[in-house]
Amino acid sequence: MELVPLRQDWIHRAACADEDPELFFPVGTSGPAERDQEEAKRICAHCAVARECLAYALSSGQTSGVWGGKGEDELAGLRRSRPARRRA
Ligand code: SF4
Numbered sequence: 818m819e820l821v822p823l824r825q826d827w828i829h830r831a832a833c834a835d836e837d838p839e840l841f842f843p844v845g846t847s848g849p850a851e852r853d854q855e856e857a858k859r860i861c862a863h864c865a866v867a868r869e870c871l872a873y874a875l876s877s878g879q880t881s882g883v884w885g886g887k888g889e890d891e892l893a894g895l896r897r898s899r900p901a902r903r904r905a
Pocket of ligand 1: 831832833834841860861862864865866867868870871883884885886
C-alpha cells in the first residue's frame with residue numbers, strides 16, 4: 818500500500834483556492850459540465866503546484882474531479898499505466 822503524504826502544504830499555493838469548486842467537480846460529462854471541466858483545466862495550466870496536486874490525486878485514489886489538470890478519464894488512464902509496484 819502506497820502511503821499518502823499527511824502534509825499537503827502545497828494546497829495553500831493552489832491556483833484554484835478562490836475558484837468555484839463546482840468547476841473542478843462538474844456533474845456529468847457533456848454540455849455545461851464539459852465547459853466547467855475545460856475551465857478548471859485552464860486554471861490548472863497556470864497552477865504552481867499542479868505536479869503535487871496530480872501526485873496527491875493518484876496516490877490517494879481520487880476518482881472524480883479535475884486534479885493537476887487531468888480529468889476523470891485521464892486520471893483513470895494514468896492509474897492504469899502506473900507500474901504495478903506503485904499501485905500495490
Ligand atoms: S492543479 Fe488544478 S486542481 Fe490542483 S491545486 Fe492546482 S488549480 Fe487546483
